[in-house]
Amino acid sequence: MDTSWLTKAWADPRALSASLWLIIALPALGALVCGVLGKALGRTYVNLLACATVLGSFVLSVFVFQAVAADSSVFALSPASGTAIRFALAGDWGTWFSAGGFTAHFGLLVDHLSATMLMVVTGVGFLIHLYSTGYMEHDEGYWRFFAYLNLFMAMMLTLVLADNLVLLFVGWEGVGLCSYLLVGYYYTDEAKAWAGRKAFVANRVGDFAFLMAMMLIVLTVTAYAQSPANSTPVTAWQQRKAIWTRAVSDPGPLNFQVLEEFARVLPPSAVTANKNLLEANIPSGPLAGYTYGGTLTVIFFLLLLGATGKSAQLPLYVWLPDAMAGPTPVSALIHAATMVTAGVYLLCRMSPLLVLCPAAMATVAVVGAVTALFAALIAFAQDDMKKILAYSTISQLGYMFLGVGVGIFWAAILHLVTHACFKGCLFLSAGSVMHGNADELDIKRLGGLRKEMPWTTACFGIATLTITGIVPLSGFFSKDDILDGALHARIAGAPWVGPWVYAIGMVGAVATAFYMSRLYLLAFTGERSKQAKVPHAHESGWVMVAPLVILAALSVILVTHGIPGVIQRPGGPPVTVMEEFLKPVFDLPAGVAREAESLHEVPASSTPVTVLLYVFGWLVALVGGAAALVLYKRVFPARAGRPVPALLAGIRSFTVNKFYVDELYDAFIYRPIKWLAIGLFRVVDEFIIDTLAVRGTAWVTARIGSILRYLQTGDAQAYAAVMAVGLLVGVGYALFQVLAR
Amino acid sequence: MSLPASQVAIQNYLLVAALLFCMGMLGVLVRRNALVVFMSIELMLNAANLTFLAFARDRLDLTGHLAALFVIAVAAAEAAIGLAIVIAVFRNRGTVNVEDIRTMKY
Numbered sequence: 046m047d048t049s050w051l052t053k054a055w056a057d058p059r060a061l062s063a064s065l066w067l068i069i070a071l072p073a074l075g076a077l078v079c080g081v082l083g084k085a086l087g088r089t090y091v092n093l094l095a096c097a098t099v100l101g102s103f104v105l106s107v108f109v110f111q112a113v114a115a116d117s118s119v120f121a122l123s124p125a126s127g128t129a130i131r132f133a134l135a136g137d138w139g140t141w142f143s144a145g146g147f148t149a150h151f152g153l154l155v156d157h158l159s160a161t162m163l164m165v166v167t168g169v170g171f172l173i174h175l176y177s178t179g180y181m182e183h184d185e186g187y188w189r190f191f192a193y194l195n196l197f198m199a200m201m202l203t204l205v206l207a208d209n210l211v212l213l214f215v216g217w218e219g220v221g222l223c224s225y226l227l228v229g230y231y232y233t234d235e236a237k238a239w240a241g242r243k244a245f246v247a248n249r250v251g252d253f254a255f256l257m258a259m260m261l262i263v264l265t266v267t268a269y270a271q272s273p274a275n276s277t278p279v280t281a282w283q284q285r286k287a288i289w290t291r292a293v294s295d296p297g298p299l300n301f302q303v304l305e306e307f308a309r310v311l312p313p314s315a316v317t318a319n320k321n322l323l324e325a326n327i328p329s330g331p332l333a334g335y336t337y338g339g340t341l342t343v344i345f346f347l348l349l350l351g352a353t354g355k356s357a358q359l360p361l362y363v364w365l366p367d368a369m370a371g372p373t374p375v376s377a378l379i380h381a382a383t384m385v386t387a388g389v390y391l392l393c394r395m396s397p398l399l400v401l402c403p404a405a406m407a408t409v410a411v412v413g414a415v416t417a418l419f420a421a422l423i424a425f426a427q428d429d430m431k432k433i434l435a436y437s438t439i440s441q442l443g444y445m446f447l448g449v450g451v452g453i454f455w456a457a458i459l460h461l462v463t464h465a466c467f468k469g470c471l472f473l474s475a476g477s478v479m480h481g482n483a484d485e486l487d488i489k490r491l492g493g494l495r496k497e498m499p500w501t502t503a504c505f506g507i508a509t510l511t512i513t514g515i516v517p518l519s520g521f522f523s524k525d526d527i528l529d530g531a532l533h534a535r536i537a538g539a540p541w542v543g544p545w546v547y548a549i550g551m552v553g554a555v556a557t558a559f560y561m562s563r564l565y566l567l568a569f570t571g572e573r574s575k576q577a578k579v580p581h582a583h584e585s586g587w588v589m590v591a592p593l594v595i596l597a598a599l600s601v602i603l604v605t606h607g608i609p610g611v612i613q614r615p616g617g618p619p620v621t622v623m624e625e626f627l628k629p630v631f632d633l634p635a636g637v638a639r640e641a642e643s644l645h646e647v648p649a650s651s652t653p654v655t656v657l658l659y660v661f662g663w664l665v666a667l668v669g670g671a672a673a674l675v676l677y678k679r680v681f682p683a684r685a686g687r688p689v690p691a692l693l694a695g696i697r698s699f700t701v702n703k704f705y706v707d708e709l710y711d712a713f714i715y716r717p718i719k720w721l722a723i724g725l726f727r728v729v730d731e732f733i734i735d736t737l738a739v740r741g742t743a744w745v746t747a748r749i750g751s752i753l754r755y756l757q758t759g760d761a762q763a764y765a766a767v768m769a770v771g772l773l774v775g776v777g778y779a780l781f782q783v784l785a786r
Numbered sequence: 787m788s789l790p791a792s793q794v795a796i797q798n799y800l801l802v803a804a805l806l807f808c809m810g811m812l813g814v815l816v817r818r819n820a821l822v823v824f825m826s827i828e829l830m831l832n833a834a835n836l837t838f839l840a841f842a843r844d845r846l847d848l849t850g851h852l853a854a855l856f857v858i859a860v861a862a863a864e865a866a867i868g869l870a871i872v873i874a875v876f877r878n879r880g881t882v883n884v885e886d887i888r889t890m891k892y
Binding site: 754755757758759760761762765766769 | 811814815816823884885887888889890891892
């Protein structure tokens with residue numbers, strides 16, 4: 046069979062590079078037209094336009110993805126080293142802005158990592174746009190909704206395609222804005238508008254840290270660029286540094302290629318004549334005196350805080366459950382599949398530098414693991430279907446952070462992709478359930494949907510099995526690849542992190558299996574609840590069911606990318622398809638980590654042990670699911686009507702109230718800030734500015750005027766006399782000056 | 787530059803001008819009749835004119851003449867408007883005594 050068409054780019058790579066901007070521009074155009082003319086165009090055309098623009102982006106993305114992934118002759122030149130970047134497409138549309146010595150370009154880059162993200166964003170995005178046309182069929186604000194949704198696509202694609210941190214930040218803020226607009230979409234409901242604000246403010250906390258991190262990176266990179274060249278005459282290296290220094294001033298210090306090249310020179314290696322720059326002091330600039338390594342660690346703590354804001358990790362996760370106030374397709378697209386994974390993407394993008402900071406890596410891993418377990422435990426006792434899925438999203442994002450933290454970036458990205466599929470499917474199914482049950486979300490008031498909504502039930506069931514980690518589905522492998530990697534990873538200086546996060550992750554896996562099974566059992570099986578709003582549910586139309594089926598199918602198919610040991614690398618251990626696929630991107634961080642000795646991998650002892658570990662992972666999932674089955678099918682129905690033990694009731698109410706985290710934040714952050722703000726308002730605004738400065742000036746002027754007006758006698762001759770006296774004094778003074786000389 | 791002996795020294799002109807100005811000013815300050823006040827103002831303006839001309843002659847500079855012409859034009863305009871106001875006030879109040887016209891006060 047001729048397979049050459051698979052390994053050759055379908056379209057001319059140069060043409061693809063030059064049209065990368067279209068991927069962003071199409072949804073942006075859709076947003077503009079839907080937002081400005083949407084009401085006049087009418088529902089049909091808005092639906093058509095919104096879906097068509099995203100479909101256009103998707104088709105372009107498929108071509109780009111194929112070129113990057115399949116054709117090894119496709120490459121772009123790196124401005125930072127003058128050499129080819131691993132198979133990538135890049136387009137640069139010149140200087141975006143420059144201030145002083147700082148420059149940022151409007152440049153886009155697609156390598157294997159952003160190509161993967163591109164497929165997730167446009168693929169899932171298109172399915173959700175299609176689904177929305179059905180979901181929003183009774184909503185009057187459809188044009189507003191689709192304008193926001195298209196704008197979100199444009200912003201998310203900017204985030205994914207950007208080849209520098211500044212442009213990425215534009216997308217980062219843009220998706221935050223769209224998230225705010227869409228969470229508060231039903232703005233007439235005050236609680237929902239409030240949820241939008243909460244999401245925005247929690248994100249701003251993270252964004253502030255991100256901004257600080259960017260500034261520190263600029264200072265560090267420019268300080269290094271201005272430092273005198275390496276004293277040891279390594280000519281090739283000096284040439285390279287000259288190119289790099291030019292790149293720092295022209296595409297700018299925040300260009301990813303510049304940063305990657307920076308990561309190459311920091312650890313002791315052949316290029317730097319074994320000098321460990323991490324422990325060297327920064328020679329000049331505002332950071333003079335600090336070490337490069339220390340500054341980088343601070344930078345990554347700040348970036349981590351930024352990522353926890355966007356990706357809803359501890360301590361900034363509180364906005365995500367409330368963000369479920371938005372329409373369900375929004376929850377699926379923004380708050381499950383794409384936007385919330387931006388933090389993971391960011392950390393993976395910065396991975397060459399991240400691996401130089403073991404402390405930051407350990408923190409990322411611990412934050413991820415703790416969040417994974419914590420959110421899963423909260424999900425135990427929630428009754429709102431979307432709230433459960435929201436906590437589940439937080440928990441799954443925790444697994445991705447865990448993976449990033451222990452340096453298994455490819456597994457984090459694989460989990461990101463599979464999560465986008467199965468969680469997208471779960472959310473869309475939840476939306477389908479809402480659509481067929483008069484917006485009922487309480488799983489205790491649903492039940493028995495299996496007979497009435499067969500397609501939704503099937504898709505939800507498959508996705509539940511996937512997230513639970515049942516063997517032949519993708520979620521099992523993507524999660525267990527992360528956990529298996531964590532077990533074998535040793536972070537320098539904190540070797541306990543790997544095994545510990547593995548243990549926490551395993552407990553989290555039991556919890557995940559439990560709450561997801563509970564959700565499925567209560568909502569879809571058994572008898573229909575007597576408190577249901579409508580006596581019979583109806584299955585949704587094909588535009589809503591088709592995306593469900595496709596996403597469910599994808600969450601099965603993607604298993605091919607996670608099975609360990611499928612691809613035999615020459616001279617190395619067998620790896621998964623995904624690891625091999627992302628190798629061009631994550632080879633660099635792996636190499637940097639080797640040189641910096643920040644990360645070690647304990648080799649798996651033998652294949653049977655690995656298999657046993659995966660079987661253990663599977664059993665863990667089965668135990669969780671079985672526990673839910675026994676409890677909710679046997680124990681609780683049998684105990685119905687009997688009083689609950691006080692301890693259990695206490696635990697339940699503690700969990701139902703989300704461990705009182707919101708109350709904690711309310712008491713320790715929200716209220717003090719609110720009182721401080723009220724105090725400042727009363728003292729500074731109302732007293733100093735309003736009373737003293739503004740009204741005080743007016744009052745003093747009025748008083749003085751009312752005194753001085755008595756000088757106005759109306760007698761013109763008196764005025765003239767005053768003038769004459771003044772003149773006389775002036776003349777006298779002049780005479781005095783002249784005579785006294 | 788020294789002056790020809792036949793010419794009158796500039797100090798004399800300036801003294802006359804200052805005298806005229808003081809007379810005018812005194813008139814403005816002490817006279818009650820608005821018309822007389824006006825005439826006194828004319829006196830002051832002409833004192834200024836005389837000063838301009840004296841300096842213009844002394845320095846052989848025509849700018850002073852120009853300024854004097856301006857002053858004359860302004861004085862004419864001022865007299866026209868001033869007299870119109872005085873007539874209007876007289877029609878209204880039956881007096882041109884400035885002490886009786888003090889309505890523009892606090």
